[in-house]
Every structure is written in structure tokens, then in C-alpha cells.
Amino acid sequence: PAAAQEFDAAGQSASAMAYPQLFASEMALAEEFVNGMIAAGITVPVPADPGGGYTHEQHKRNYRAMYLAGHLYQLTGEERYLAFVRDMLLEYADLYPTLGDHPARANQNVGRLFWQVLNDAMWMVHAVQAYETVRDDLDTADRQRIDDDVFRRAAEFLSVDSEATFNLIHNHATWATAGVGMAGYVLGDDDLVHRALYGSAGDGEAGFVRQTELLFSPDGYYTEGPYYQRFAMLPFMVFAGAIQRNDPALRIFEHRGGILVKALNATIQLTYDGYFFPFNDAIRDKSLNTAELYEGVAIGYSVTRDPALLDIARQQGRTVITPAGLEMSRALAADEAEPFQFRSMLFSDGPDGDQGAVAVMRSGQGPMHMAMVAKNASQGMGHGHFDKLSWQLYDRGNEIVRDYGAARFLNIEAKEGGRYLPENETWAKQTIAHNALVVNEQSHFYGVRDLADTAWPTQHYFNVEDGFQVSAAGIDSAYPNEGVSMTRVLAMVDIEGLSQPLALDVLRAQGTSEVQFDLPLHYSGHIMRLGFDPVRNIAGRPVLGADNGYQHIWVDGSATPAPDQGFMTWLLDGRFYTYRFVPSAGMEVILGESGANDPDFNLRREPLVIQRVSGTDSASFVSVLESHGLYDGATEQTIGSNSQIASLHHVRSHGYDLVFIETLAGQEVVVAISWDNDPAAQHSVTIEGREINWRGYAARVPLGGGDDT
Amino acid sequence: PAAAQEFDAAGQSASAMAYPQLFASEMALAEEFVNGMIAAGITVPVPADPGGGYTHEQHKRNYRAMYLAGHLYQLTGEERYLAFVRDMLLEYADLYPTLGDHPARANQNVGRLFWQVLNDAMWMVHAVQAYETVRDDLDTADRQRIDDDVFRRAAEFLSVDSEATFNLIHNHATWATAGVGMAGYVLGDDDLVHRALYGSAGDGEAGFVRQTELLFSPDGYYTEGPYYQRFAMLPFMVFAGAIQRNDPALRIFEHRGGILVKALNATIQLTYDGYFFPFNDAIRDKSLNTAELYEGVAIGYSVTRDPALLDIARQQGRTVITPAGLEMSRALAADEAEPFQFRSMLFSDGPDGDQGAVAVMRSGQGPMHMAMVAKNASQGMGHGHFDKLSWQLYDRGNEIVRDYGAARFLNIEAKEGGRYLPENETWAKQTIAHNALVVNEQSHFYGVRDLADTAWPTQHYFNVEDGFQVSAAGIDSAYPNEGVSMTRVLAMVDIEGLSQPLALDVLRAQGTSEVQFDLPLHYSGHIMRLGFDPVRNIAGRPVLGADNGYQHIWVDGSATPAPDQGFMTWLLDGRFYTYRFVPSAGMEVILGESGANDPDFNLRREPLVIQRVSGTDSASFVSVLESHGLYDGATEQTIGSNSQIASLHHVRSHGYDLVFIETLAGQEVVVAISWDNDPAAQHSVTIEGREINWRGYAARVPLGGGDDT
Numbered sequence A, B: 001p002a003a004a005q006e007f008d009a010a011g012q013s014a015s016a017m018a019y020p021q022l023f024a025s026e027m028a029l030a031e032e033f034v035n036g037m038i039a040a041g042i043t044v045p046v047p048a049d050p051g052g053g054y055t056h057e058q059h060k061r062n063y064r065a066m067y068l069a070g071h072l073y074q075l076t077g078e079e080r081y082l083a084f085v086r087d088m089l090l091e092y093a094d095l096y097p098t099l100g101d102h103p104a105r106a107n108q109n110v111g112r113l114f115w116q117v118l119n120d121a122m123w124m125v126h127a128v129q130a131y132e133t134v135r136d137d138l139d140t141a142d143r144q145r146i147d148d149d150v151f152r153r154a155a156e157f158l159s160v161d162s163e164a165t166f167n168l169i170h171n172h173a174t175w176a177t178a179g180v181g182m183a184g185y186v187l188g189d190d191d192l193v194h195r196a197l198y199g200s201a202g203d204g205e206a207g208f209v210r211q212t213e214l215l216f217s218p219d220g221y222y223t224e225g226p227y228y229q230r231f232a233m234l235p236f237m238v239f240a241g242a243i244q245r246n247d248p249a250l251r252i253f254e255h256r257g258g259i260l261v262k263a264l265n266a267t268i269q270l271t272y273d274g275y276f277f278p279f280n281d282a283i284r285d286k287s288l289n290t291a292e293l294y295e296g297v298a299i300g301y302s303v304t305r306d307p308a309l310l311d312i313a314r315q316q317g318r319t320v321i322t323p324a325g326l327e328m329s330r331a332l333a334a335d336e337a338e339p340f341q342f343r344s345m346l347f348s349d350g351p352d353g354d355q356g357a358v359a360v361m362r363s364g365q366g367p368m369h370m371a372m373v374a375k376n377a378s379q380g381m382g383h384g385h386f387d388k389l390s391w392q393l394y395d396r397g398n399e400i401v402r403d404y405g406a407a408r409f410l411n412i413e414a415k416e417g418g419r420y421l422p423e424n425e426t427w428a429k430q431t432i433a434h435n436a437l438v439v440n441e442q443s444h445f446y447g448v449r450d451l452a453d454t455a456w457p458t459q460h461y462f463n464v465e466d467g468f469q470v471s472a473a474g475i476d477s478a479y480p481n482e483g484v485s486m487t488r489v490l491a492m493v494d495i496e497g498l499s500q501p502l503a504l505d506v507l508r509a510q511g512t513s514e515v516q517f518d519l520p521l522h523y524s525g526h527i528m529r530l531g532f533d534p535v536r537n538i539a540g541r542p543v544l545g546a547d548n549g550y551q552h553i554w555v556d557g558s559a560t561p562a563p564d565q566g567f568m569t570w571l572l573d574g575r576f577y578t579y580r581f582v583p584s585a586g587m588e589v590i591l592g593e594s595g596a597n598d599p600d601f602n603l604r605r606e607p608l609v610i611q612r613v614s615g616t617d618s619a620s621f622v623s624v625l626e627s628h629g630l631y632d633g634a635t636e637q638t639i640g641s642n643s644q645i646a647s648l649h650h651v652r653s654h655g656y657d658l659v660f661i662e663t664l665a666g667q668e669v670v671v672a673i674s675w676d677n678d679p680a681a682q683h684s685v686t687i688e689g690r691e692i693n694w695r696g697y698a699a700r701v702p703l704g705g706g707d708d709t
């Protein structure tokens, strides 16, 4: 028999003061929901509808209700919860043997209860946890029927009939193996367990264990990105918890250096103000406040006793009514939480950690801190975006340099039934929709996923020190036809006299023939000031291009800035931001907005600025983004609405790149890049009579000046 | 000598536990600011700069610092606060006699210390309060110098040299009379007091008392609108407080039925979630959290002891360090607050209450409640907008049907020095920028203020009852050349089965010749669904018109909806809104966005929809706005994304207007309008065999249907 999770203090109701507040309120929520379901009567409809439809939603409600009722039974011993789970499963025992392929099949991976096998696996993961809580208390006949006609059949369907999905190295397979493996534990069926752990062939080339080895990088990064990582964490953590109880000798949580706990931590780190960095096809409103992470944090805490996870639980304000959730709630109530530290970190991508990386640099703590994110990761499978070396900036609770995320309105029938919108392909995935370099108005890898899957950036350098954080990465395979290699340094640079670090961006591109380079910046805010004087399209608004996302850009104007005109200031949420760039000779600047060629109003309308250099085989783009000042309409106070930077210069000399930043107060800093990864190597160059010395790949060299030197 | 406000427990520092928390923290803020000013040393520069410039800001800081230091002296008895006020006033005594007209004069009303006399009056109001706290403790020589060379001269300047401003019936004159009158009390100069109370001529045709009679309507509405009302309340309340202490026999707070307290309450009522309805040239981020209202609420409480004002103070979280502020803070600490009730109310406009009105209808309480606002007021002087019969809707903390407010970025130098932008005239003031009827693409009164000043809407009806709130108003003078009269009924209508009332809008217009009628709706949100199929401008975006605001509208598309196609649904902040209208024959619907012909990016880009009827001398526009459903990306839950309304019909019969609303569940309600203000009059009409009976101007008549009838 399965080693069920067991409460150390069962038989108490939610109102009993013995439960800590967080757990009690979670129990009350569960009781309210389950009691409503009991009152409504059990409804197990014959599968008919696709996602969002009635039967789909009913079967989802059912597994959620069984899962909660089972745990309430464990907690309270109340017979009616047992009866609810049993009676519902008996209904499923009637239904399940009658099912073939779901009538609303959408693709290869057809389910039985649902239109796709993924949902069947999710049903299984929840239902089998419910069954575990009641099975020992059922009479033999009921137990036999449910064993045979529900769980054995469902396990057979998931692992044999749907073998192709089951043996994938993919999160859909994680759900399937978790469901089948936990059914194996509950039914005492070692064959199911073995299949789940090591794949159908039993050789460990597939199955759950292999998934933990291949789906995460050594740093715990999941290649599809944080939005999908969140979703994948539930079956990983729940099944691992079951393995730990039933097969403790496997030491699943220690496997691969504790990869599952690393992955949980990475999931949490890949957020700003609780919201996941919206890489790839991400729904932007997804935050740590999500059912998958209530479960993940509770199990993670039960494994690690990491008091920082209690801080996350406190921010979530939610938990799960499992023994792990209770244990965690008690620790939280006992005031054992310690602040979770959101840190500057590098997350390698790929099973061996050599398929690029995501670099996160942070300055400050708390909801107002500044964070800079470099997306140097690999394509991330079918939901991946063509966004190599793209970046984002967050400040004061807002996303300042944006990633569009997915073009999708979940479950809104009028928006293509809630599925991905056509503009997800034509805009959201395209390179120009990102803060990434575009060559000849084509997306990276020409928008071909198969090509994109074969290559990724190289993270050259990552370093965090006081006053200077830096990430450098490159890729030479994004435009094979044009032979373009590109390298990008993104850094957070403290400047004496400025309240926050500057976000520095140095991007170099070299091709084998003359091309057009476009470097877009997708920003948030209302333009306050332009350093250049654009020709404006004020009485008719044309479209920038024909394809690859360009067809979605309205052109507001363009300019060819003089050297000292390369800046623009915008206002967002009471803060000013100045984007300052070095205009190379002939560089055109285009001001635009998303939303053209959008017949169904599917796109958000958001501004962007493009630096364009044409007819050249190489280009350097050097820019800084400065957060400054304050606009408070309530008190009618405006301070620092103008940039504090006097000048930005870029010098390339002896293979080095040097960026000179001078403030109005006269402080001068140079960021020197050697592109040489030897940390001990000493570099020196003389620019306009000034000798600049530094060590290693990149350095911040203060040149002094200003009032206080 | 003046009857100064006196603390009943002086000599305590901010840290003393004797002060209630709100007051203590306010004192700490004041100490921090004043100590900083003391440490920086007294700086009284020769006036040079206009608004926002250095000398302007320094003189503002000075009067604020003196005001706070004086009250800190009262509270703590600390000599250094006295010294600071004295020494600064002595500096002003050196400066003031040397001053002539300010060099940066902007208009007729030039100041001495500031570029406009208004700022000099504000300086006076604050400085004289500071002086009052220290004057008795000064030696004779200092007192004499400050009396003569500062306050007598400043009073002379404000009341004699600037007599034209002083005798206006205008808030600028309120500041001036308040400053001069309080100086009179402090200096013991009855002549100054009399001049302030009754005007230069002393006949009461001007002066403060007359201002209380003419600047507010009998309901306490200030004709320029809530944004300006907030600003005007400070001198009204502060000077009235001084009058009450020095001339209690005047019973100033009882004058005109307690108009000042009514005005304070009106100021608070004219908000949603603390933000003022942004009528006229309003800065949208102005809320109850503003210095003027900290002062106003404290004085209001000291006069009324109204426990609901304590609730406002609690929401503000701020107060003033005056005796009134202390008294109020104590009552708050003693838990005497009662909830401030935001209510459905009619606020008449004009000194006699017969120049139109503002109607506010609310459903529910708290930050998520729904509020509908009908702007049927008069022009409101120079900052008024051409927005007769316009309306707004708020729901769930958001402005759903919008008023643009002013086109201005306060104190942002790059935006025209922080002054009103050109687009304030060309867009924000124009009728098409409002939810108001436009004839022949011209603004009301052809955009001529002098014409607008002579006429106003008539509020025909206002009634609040369970399930039905209604406002009706009309105006026949907005388009004298076309002889157009228009009447608008705005109502909140409960419908069985819907979670919130519908916002109903019935607008009838009749002219003397064929014209074009445009009815815009400025909404907030992202389009989810259109009932009609527009011809879309997706590859080039034209401009709607040439002038009167039309030049600022990009056209996204247009359609001629069939009778059942008149609706659109948008999503805002997790809630769906469906705007449903009755398309009359040939009605064109135009979808657009603000932002065209905006060379300096001064405008916000916000969507609007226009119902257009052409070549007719009359038109009826009937629409409902429905708040429904829920979109929660975090939990991936979407419910009720489609409107619950099955149909909307309008029937005109025997001079009656009837609006039939039927829900998908089959519930039917008719809103019947007789246009007859006799509440006892019985009306009856038979439509499609159904007899509909009601009494009075307008009624909600349930016709039943649906599941539960």
C-alpha cells in the first residue's frame, strides 16, 4: 500500500483554533467549494466539449473537488467527504470504460475525458491524490471497481495508448508520468511506478527521472521559460513528494544535485514583483500566486525547511491543505520566515548548461527595485520566441523595457475561443516585437523553429560586483544567410550622483555583406522630450513594413539625429526615463507603435523606438537607460524631469570598446570592455590623452570630476 | 490683538506620546522639513523667475516653512522656530519695500514676489498665519518692522494696487481677501478686515462674504468644478476659521445656511476613489490627498464635529499641525470616526442654483462601487470645457467612460514649461473630446467662451430610488445657429439577474435644419468583440476631421450596423464592459483614437467610438453600458465575457420614450420616460399589445420573464 501523506493531527475542523491562520483559511475556502459541489450533486458528463466548454470545465471542477474533498476527509474524518470522493469515482468507473477518443480532438494527442491527453493527465494527478486519501476506507467491491475501471484504465490510456506523449522529454510527459506513477503507488502496482520513473521501455531514456535530467538546466532553468516552468513544477514536485514517501531510497530530491529544489528556486527568482518574466508565449498576468506554486512551495519547504520559502508563502497568502501545507503554515505562524532574497543570478539553459542562459541583474530590494534581464537562452521549443539577446528592464514596480508576451486572451471565446491569436505568430514571436537586433527586416532564424532549435547564444561573461553588474553574450547563427554575428553587453552601472544605476546596452554586429540593422526598444510611457526633431506623420499614419512583424508597426515619425541629439525622455507612473544612444553616422531613428494590420483589435498598442543603420556590414549600438526624477500630480511636485547625463560617447580602439558617460555635475565614468574572458588580464588604452586601465572582460572605471572629487 | 488659534497642550515635542499618531507623524514631517530649511540658512532671493523657476520655488518653500515653523513654535515653544520665522520675515522686510512689478509678469495680474498676484496672495495667507504665532513674542522694533514693511505693504499691494483682482468674484480674490483679512486680524487693523470682508468699496458687493454667496451654488458646488473647488477651499476655510475666532458674532460658518461646510462636503462628494471628477481643466491625479483638504477637513471638523470627516482624514492619512488638526487627530485616535457616505446627489450650479447641475448616481459602497456622473453644469469660467450634458462612468476603481481633463503636464519644463498645452484648446476643451453631442463637427457655443458664459443646461429631473436612479437635463442654446435643442436622460437601472445596474443613456436632439449629429463615447479598455463588422483602416490611418478636435482623432474603422449589431465589448482590469446602442437607420459607427495631429506627443492615446447620424433635423441615441464577467489571467478563469443582454429596443410613442431591455435569461425591463415632471401624473401606453403604466417623469417597469417569474 502507498505511503500516503499523513497529517499528524487529524480530525479537526477548519474552525478549530489548532490550525494556523493560513491553513485554516485555506481549509475554509476548500470547505466552501466542496460543500457547494456536494450540494449541487455529482455530475460526471459524457465528454463532448473542447477547452472552455461545459464538459471540459465540469471535469476540471470534478478533479479539483475530489482532490480537496479527499484532503478534507483526511483532516476532519467527516464521512461525507469520503462519500463524495467515492461516489464521484464510482460515476467515473461507469463512464470510463465507455470512452474512446474525445470527440473534440484538436491534434494528435487526443484525450478521453478531455480533448487533449494533457488534461487527462492533470485529471489523473489530482484524482489519484484524492483516491489515496480514501482508498483504505472503502469496501472491497468499491475499491476494486475504482481500481480497475478508473485508475488502471486511465493509467493504461496515459502510458500505453498515449505512449508517444508519455515518453517525451516534455512537461506534458511529466504530467502523464506523475499521474501514472502515483497511481502505481496507490494501487501497489510496481510496473506502473517503474514505467513512470523510467519510461515505457524501462531503460531510463524516458520517464520522470530522465525528465528531471533533461528538462532543467543545471541551474534549474526550464527551457520553455518561467511561465511554463511554473506549470511544470506541479507534477514535478507532487510526484517527487510521492516518490520520497514511497521510495525514499531513490533520494529523488537529491538527484542531480537537488535539481528539483533548484528548479523551484529558479521559478521564484525569475519574477519581478511576483510576476514571471514574460518570455515566449507567456500570459503576462501570471504570478507566484498560482495553484502550481502553492503546491510547489509547500512541498519544497517540507523537503528543505528553507525559511525563505515561508516568505514566499506569506506573499502568496495561500497554501494547500496537505500535510506539507500544514507543516509550512505552522512554521510561518511560528514566525520562522526569513526574507526571500531576489538576487542577481545567471541561469544557464540546456541540460548541460551550455545552451545559452538568462542573466538577471538586480539593484535594491523590494517591490520598487530595479531589475535588468538578459534573454540569452535557447529557443525554448514550440512556444519559443525569436528573441535572441533581447532584454527587459523593470523599475519601481513597472516593466520599463517590455516583452510583449503571448498574443492571447485566455478563455475569451470572442478572441479565437481563447486560443493563441494569429498575431501571436505574426507579432508576438517575431524579433522586431522584442528588444533584439533585426537584420534585413527578418526574424532570427528567419522565423523557422526547426532552425532555431539547433542553435543558441553563448553566454560569454556574467559578473556582479558593487556598482557594476554585467552580462555578455553572443550568437553567430541567428542569420546564417547574412553571416551575422552579434554580441551584446548589458550592464547596470552605478554613477556617482545618480539615484539609480544606469542600464547600459552595447551591441555589436558583424555580417559578411551589406545589410540593414534595426534595434528596437519597446518602452512604456508617454514621451516628454525628444533630443531629435522627427519628421512626424501626424495627418496619416503609415505602416513600417510588410512582414515579420513590421506590418504591425505604425510609424509616428523618424529622424536622423546629430551626435548630441540621441535621446528621448518618457514619463511612466510618476518617474522619468531617458533613453540615450550614440547615433552612428546616418543612423535613422523611427518612432512607432504596435497595432497596424490588426483587423480584430487583437494587439495592445504600445510604443517602440527603432535605431536603424543601413548599407553596412557592421554596426555598434550603444545606449543607456536612466531612471530619474519624480512627477507627482497630487502635490504638483516635479523634480528632475530632465536627464542628469551630459554626454554619452563610444570609442572603439585596439579591439576594445569604451563607453564614456558624463553627468551634468561633471562626474565621468567609462565602461571598458576588453571582450577577453581572462579575469587576470590587464588592459590599457589611451583615449584623448587619458590612459584607461582595467582588468578582465569589462569594468567600470570612474574618471572622477564633479563637485566631490 | 488677534484671537490666535491656541493649542490646549503646548510645549510638547513630536515624539511625546501625548499626541495622537496622525498628529505626531505630521509634526515629525514638519520638523524634518523646517529643520532642513533652518540648516540650509534663510534665503530670500530677489524675485526673478516665472512659475517653476528658482526664485518662484524658493518663495513658495519659504512661506511653507514659515507656516510650519510658526505652528511648531506654538506646539513646542522652541526658540529656534520663533527665530526662524522672525529672521525670515525680517529678510522680507528688507526686500519688500524694494519691489515693483515682478519682472516675469505674465498677464495683467502681476505680483511682487511672484509673477502673478495669485501667488503673492498665497504667500500672504501662509506667512500671516506664521506671523500670528510669533508676533506677541517679538520685541517691539522687530514687530514694527515686520508689521510695516511686510504685512502692511503686502496688504496694500493685494487690496489697493491689485484692487481689480481683489474685488473679483473669483477664487483668486478669495486668496487675496483671506490674506488681507487675516493680516487685518493679526495687525489689529479693522480697515483691512472690513475691506477683506466687504470689498474695497465696503458695500458688500465684493469681498469674502459676497464670494461665499456667489461662488458656490446653494448645494455648495463651485462653478469651475471640483478640481478648482479643492484649490478654493483652503482660503475659504482658513479665513473663515480666523473670522470665527475674531468675529464670532458674524457666524460666518452659519452664513447662507452653512454654505462653507456644504462646499467642503461637496468637494469630498465630487470624487471617485478619492480622485476628483476631472471636469474642465483638471489635472487628473488630484485627489483628496492634497494640502488644501488637509486644512479644510481639520477646520470643517472643528466647526461641525462631523464624525464622517474623521473617516476622510483617516483615508488621507495626513493632517495639519494646527489646533484644529490636533483636535481632529484626537477624535480619530479615540475611534470616533464614522464612515463617510458617498451618496447619489444632485449639485445645482450657479449662485441661485438655477444654472444647471451636476448629478451623481452611485451604486454600492467602497472603492469598487459604480458611479455615474452627469455634467449638466454651466461653463465654469475660463477653464470650462464645451461639454454640456456630458457624462462619465466609474466602476471597480476605474474610469470606464472618461473625461480627458486638462492637456497639461504640471511643472514639466519640456512640456511648454508645465503650462497648458496647445492641445488643451484644440482637444481637451472641445466637445468631441467629451461624451457630449456634437452638431456639424462644431463644439458647443462654437467654442466661444463669451457665448458659453451666457447659457447653461436645465436640470429637468433627478430621482433616486431602489433599483432606478435617473437624471434628466436639456439645453437648447448650445447651437444657436442650428437651433438644436437636446435632452438627455442618464440612469442607473437594476436588471434582475445582472450583478450591477446598467448605465442607460437616452439622448434626443431636435434642430431646425438638416445637420450631422455625432455622439462620442470615450471608453477605457481593449476591444474584445464587435457586434458590427467595420471597414478597418489597418494599413494606413486617416484623420477624422479638420478642426474642433476632429483633427486629433485617428480613424480605425467604421460600420453601418444592422439593428441587432449595435454593440461592442471591451476588457479593462479584469472586467468586461459592453456598450450597446440602438442603431437608427443609416447610423454610422466610427472607431477611433486620440493622438492625430499631435506633433509633440502631447496627447494621451485613448479610444473612442462615435455614433453618427447625418442629414436629419432630429436624432435619438439610446444606449446602455453593462459591466459584466471576470477575466483573471492569474487563475486562468474567465466568466461572463459575453454580454447578458439579449436585446435593446427603443420605441417612441405618443411623445413618450420607452427603452426595452431584455436579458438572455429572458428578464425584461422597460424604462419609460414621459418627460412630464408632475410626479403624480399617470402615464400609459400600449406597445405591441402590452400596456405599460407608470407615474411621473421616468420609471423602471419590470415586465417579468426569465426563469424566476
Ligand SMILES: [Zn+2]
Residues within 6 Å of the ligand: A278, A279, A280, A281, A385, A387, A403, A404, A405, A428, A429, A434
Ligand atoms: Zn517574447
Ligand SMILES: [Zn+2]
Residues within 6 Å of the ligand: B278, B279, B280, B281, B385, B387, B403, B404, B405, B428, B429, B434
Ligand atoms: Zn473636459
